[in-house]
């Protein structure tokens with residue numbers, strides 16, 4: 001049985017498209033989960049959701065213009081990220097409503113553009129739900145280069161990102177350029193989401209940002225362990241998800257999300273049980289004393 | 290003793306609506322200033338101004354001998370977002386140095402030592418490895434105070450630091466803040482709703498009610514009409 005699975009996995013790794021998907025997917029998983037910790041804790045998770053929809057719109061336009069998808073999408077999504085960040089920081093406009101407007105507008109524009117050019121065919125389906133066949137060789141190179149940029153900046157700015165995430169007012173009052181670091185996070189998120197979108201799907205990519213962070217927060221106490229653990233969870237879920245999608249012939253994006261959900265539920269139960277047992281131990285102590 | 294900051298006819302407003310106006314006061318180095326007043330009298334607004342998180346709508350706020358933001362420590366009112374934040378206490382305390390590191394991506398050994406010393410000063414060194422979200426409110430405030438000490442050697446601003454803490458913990462924290470003022474020579478500016486205890490420790494009082502009702506030494510305040518009235522009401 002295990003030997004069977006093993007031979008299938010080895011056979012799977014022979015396909016160039018799977019190799020490419022794995023390289024890009026693993027890098028995107030790590031980047032998304034690292035940024036996700038900060039986004040979730042700052043209540044900015046919806047920005048990821050908004051950006052992926054903008055990504056869909058820009059992808060549709062790129063295809064219509066017959067232009068390289070990533071080169072067109074990345075600048076548009078980065079711009080949208082700065083816009084969404086400004087809206088979320090500015091308390092006056094309702095941030096979530098603004099994000100909903102931008103999301104649905106981008107989706108609508110995307111759908112119209114696609115239907116006018118290539119027609120409502122499998123392309124739309126692939127954009128929305130992802131396709132493992134999406135990556136060309138040059139996409140892989142670009143993805144690797146950008147992922148290295150994202151990871152490097154994240155490590156260099158890690159302490160600042162922590163300070164700004166934990167307490168923005170304190171950081172700002174004590175001389176940290178908080179709006180710059182928020183912009184950095186938004187910028188890196190935009191790049192990560194655009195890179196992962198075509199494989200994971202515009203509707204599913206933001207789960208890569210949210211789930212690993214939420215799962216690892218269930219079990220880790222330190223910010224650094226939350227961050228590292230999120231990256232590990234994300235990578236494992238991606239690999240298992242890809243293997244599952246190959247075995248059961250289901251779309252990769254959805255398969256990866258399902259694995260993430262399973263892990264989240266598992267960790268949620270673990271935390272629940274440990275909190276319960278702590279409570280019980282405390283009660284015992286009280287009875288004794 | 291040098292002056293740390295001077296407010297000259299200082300006012301703050303939200304969208305053109307004045308929150309507090311016409312403030313004229315001076316904080317000298319080593320002072321312990323308590324800002325008091327009823328809810329909505331503009332105390333937090335003024336503190337935000339002193340932290341340079343908010344620009345004056347009129348007047349001027351002068352920082353003498355170029356006090357930079359990264360020389361100010363701050364203990365905020367606790368926000369709900371922080372309560373369930375996954376971080377170890379040491380990570381939180383160390384982040385007080387964040388404004389002072391320039392572009393260095395990591396904290397130096399000296400900063401780590403100083404962070405530990407600050408935790409020892411506040412009797413919370415034993416919490417170092419504990420999760421911040423698992424602590425009681427009093428312990429969390431202590432950790433945030435240790436973080437504020439990391440951020441400053443000159444000026445410490447506190448916004449109702451004792452809100453929601455039990456009396457014993459409150460007394461203890463007040464003592465420690467007084468110690469910091471005396472031993473480290475830090476200038477303290479504290480917003481407080483606990484007027485009685487504030488009188489006990491503060492050297493100077495600033496009483497606000499959308500404008501400045503009183504500014505001067507604590508003793509003078511207690512003997513003034515404003516002081517008698519407010520204190521009479523509060524006690």
Ligand SMILES: Nc1ncnc2c1ncn2[C@@H]1O[C@H](COP(=O)(O)OP(=O)(O)O)[C@@H](O)[C@H]1O
Pocket residue numbers: 303308326327328329330331332333334335
């Ligand atoms: N973010 C804000 N936007 C608009 N008005 C505000 C804001 N914060 C405070 N105010 C107003 O400014 C006044 C002073 O508030 P504040 O400084 O918080 O008082 P205090 O801290 O003394 O209770 C109040 O009338 C309050 O309604």
Ligand SMILES: [Mg+2]
Pocket residue numbers: 332333
């Ligand atoms: Mg207040």
